[in-house]
Amino acid sequence: MKLISLENINKTYSGKTVIQDISLDILKHQSMVFMGTNGAGKSTLLKIITGLLLPSSGRVIKHSKPLHIGYVPERFPNLLRFTPLEYLNYMGRIQGIPVMELEKRIPILLDRLALSHVKNKRIDTFSKGMVQKIGIIQSILRKPDLLILDEPLSGLDIHTQNELVHIMAEFKDEGITIILTYHESDILLKIAERIVILGEGQIKGDYHVKDIDKPxxxxxxxxxxxxxxxxxxxxxxxxxxxxxxxxxxxxxxxxxxxxxxxxxxxxxxxxxxxxxxxxxxxxxxxxx
Ligand SMILES: Nc1ncnc2c1ncn2[C@@H]1O[C@H](COP(=O)(O)OP(=O)(O)OP(=O)(O)O)[C@@H](O)[C@H]1O
The missing domain is CATH 3.30.70.100 (Alpha-Beta Plaits)
Known part of the structure; x- marks a missing residue:
């Protein structure tokens, strides 16, 4: 079942084309990884899928409504002076989630990602991995149909990477479709069924992981x-x-x-x- 279709998407910045005629179907329960060199257009495409960025031409078709999309940007927003409780309540209210629901859900998610003990500490005292987890909790405050994570594992040590991969795999098992960008194949294979390789704003390869031999x-x-x-x-x-x-x-x-x-x-x-x-x-x- 299709969740979202991209039809002939183009994006230009000041006359420079950074996404060129991309058409792609995002299928329910088919988690994907976008790979590509720096500047290939991965983040731009993710933002177009989330709706944060409008394409210069082409269409983004959402096949089911409402379709909840959770998004973890590459960089954490500049709200580090807040505590997790303050930040998550704030983000939840922006998303229109009722306070009663937030009061129930935030402690459950903090517990699940092993952050309950720091819920009242300022985020700017956290490690990179802890900050990333806060970003992930923010993205699933309202259980999304599609969770989009831009470079969720970059700069993290291997232990934290594995912990986050485990969490993402659990989300997948709970029926959330995941799209992420990353570049290390062994870790990605634990999450993705499909790998889309971008280069110069175009799709250079689109593969089903099951068709690729193991190492x-x-x-x-x-x-x-x-x-x-x-x-x-x-x-x-x-x-x-x-x-x-x-x-x-x-x-x-x-x-x-x-x-x-x-x-x-x-x-x-x-x-x-x-x-x-x-x-x-x-x-x-x-x-x-
Ligand atoms: N707001 C912007 N204004 C102008 N150019 C931009 C803007 N955002 C991105 N670009 C350009 O668009 C191209 C694609 O950028 P994008 O961030 O999507 O690539 P990426 O594949 O995510 O790269 P990275 O792996 O470095 O994050 C790059 O050349 C970048 O410089």
Whole structure:
């Protein structure tokens, strides 16, 4: 089911085209990631989808009404001197949410994102990850159909990134469709079903994650028979290059496979990773 359709969207700033003839359907329950180099037009497109920015031409069609969109901008608004309770109540009232409802919902969300203990502290004393969580709570005060997050993980340590990915995955399970921008593939795959690559304001690639192979280990070995390698659990394919064999294997089985090769008297020359998604991204960034 379509949530939003973009039809021939163009956006120009002072005569410079930054979004060029983009048409795209956003489907319910199909979470997406927009990827692209700096200046590719990702933030501009997100703002057009939210309605914060009008396209210069083209149409944004909302297929269901009302359609609640939550939006977490790339930068937190300049309201850092407030406490979470003050800020969230303020944002809730701007969104027209009744005070009674806010009084119930804000403590639940603060608790869920592990921020209850700082609800009365000024946001300007918070870490980047805590500030990002406040931005996320603001975006889901009224449960959205579509949640749009612009670079939600940038500048965060890996632990906080994983925590936020976990939270976003939970939202997804609760039926919220998510669109975000980010550039690290392994994290994105936990959230996205679809990857749209933007470049110079245009769509350069549009892929379903399920169609992209998972990362594989590539093991270069010699001194062992090709037929024997084929019998190891987790081997995907083996190719020969002179005396050397190159085995592609499932990442989760690679430790066992390395041990088996050594046990059978083989030599390991190198171990690397082949990540088809990363390769695809690089090709799209570099070649188009
Ligand atoms: N308000 C504005 N006025 C003029 N030009 C703008 C404005 N906002 C964005 N641009 C330009 O539009 C282009 C696309 O910007 P946008 O922020 O959408 O890209 P992005 O892909 O989100 O980049 P980043 O990854 O750096 O955030 C850039 O060239 C940018 O300089």
């Amino acid at each position: 594989q280990m590539v093991i270069e070995t010699s001194g062992i028979d090709e037929q024997i390698i084929h019998t190891f659990n987790g081997i995907l394919r083996v190719s020969k290059n002179g005396e050397t064999l190159q085995a592609h294997a499932l990442q989760e089985k690679s430790d066992n496979i390395l041990l088996e090769i050594l046990n059978k008297g083989g030599k390991i020359h190198s171990v690397g990773v082949h990540d088809p998604l990363n390769q695809l991204i690089m090709e799209n960034y570099v070649n188009k």
